[in-house]
Amino acid sequence: SQQGEEDPQALSIQEGENATMNCSYKTSINNLQWYRQNSGRGLVHLILIRSNEREKHSGRLRVTLDTSKKSSSLLITASRAADTASYFCATGGSGNTPLVFGKGTRLSVIA
Amino acid sequence: DGGITQSPKYLFRKEGQNVTLSCEQNLNHDAMYWYRQDPGQGLRLIYYSQIVNDFQKGDIAEGYSVSREKKESFPLTVTSAQKNPTAFYLCASSPTSGRPGELFFGEGSRLTVL
Numbered sequence: 001s002q003q004g005e006e007d008p009q010a011l012s013i014q015e016g017e018n019a020t021m022n023c024s025y026k027t028s029i030n031n032l033q034w035y036r037q038n039s040g041r042g043l044v045h046l047i048l049i050r051s052n053e054r055e056k057h058s059g060r061l062r063v064t065l066d067t068s069k070k071s072s073s074l075l076i077t078a079s080r081a082a083d084t085a086s087y088f089c090a091t092g093g094s095g096n097t098p099l100v101f102g103k104g105t106r107l108s109v110i111a
Numbered sequence: 112d113g114g115i116t117q118s119p120k121y122l123f124r125k126e127g128q129n130v131t132l133s134c135e136q137n138l139n140h141d142a143m144y145w146y147r148q149d150p151g152q153g154l155r156l157i158y159y160s161q162i163v164n165d166f167q168k169g170d171i172a173e174g175y176s177v178s179r180e181k182k183e184s185f186p187l188t189v190t191s192a193q194k195n196p197t198a199f200y201l202c203a204s205s206p207t208s209g210r211p212g213e214l215f216f217g218e219g220s221r222l223t224v225l
């Protein structure tokens with residue numbers, strides 16, 4: 001079952017611009033996480049936001065969560081060519097309930 | 112270095128053959144997972160294990176089997192019953208304390224059926 005749905009599917013921006021990706025989900029969650037995947041590689045955890053949090057920052061990353069709208073956004077500020085990757089949101093229940101991933105947003109940052 | 116090791120990175124299989132993908136972790140994590148990734152489909156859960164000698168089916172378990180005899184190891188067998196096995200397979204683990212629920216991934220195994 002695919003819980004999260006990212007939007008847009010693909011995004012192309014110039015280096016230095018901000019990139020915003022959105023994620024919508026369907027059921028109640030304990031937390032929402034964002035992961036990054038370089039082409040042909042494994043996923044790397046970026047940030048986790050709990051259901052009782054509204055915003056979280058980590059370096060150039062800013063994540064928001066709106067549980068009333070069942071949506072989250074990931075903002076990457078001052079993007080770099082090295083940010084080119086696919087970004088996935090994943091929703092989690094309690095404990096070690098397996099995460100459910102969306103289909104991802106493919107970000108291309110052009111130098 | 113601590114991490115998750117998947118092998119082989121690339122694997123070719125003839126139709127009708129079973130193949131086993133290895134996943135080993137030295138992070139002392141209790142939970143381990145197998146996901147399948149197809150182009151444009153995101154990640155889909157095949158099997159997961161929260162403790163040694165126990166595992167549960169995910170959304171697409173048909174045609175796959177796993178074992179969890181050791182905490183460090185969670186091998187995945189793709190059987191001949193899996194109708195469309197060509198895909199990128201990702202193994203992950205997560206701790207039950209500290210940062211529970213956060214997944215640590217291996218680099219993946221790409222299986223191609225000839």
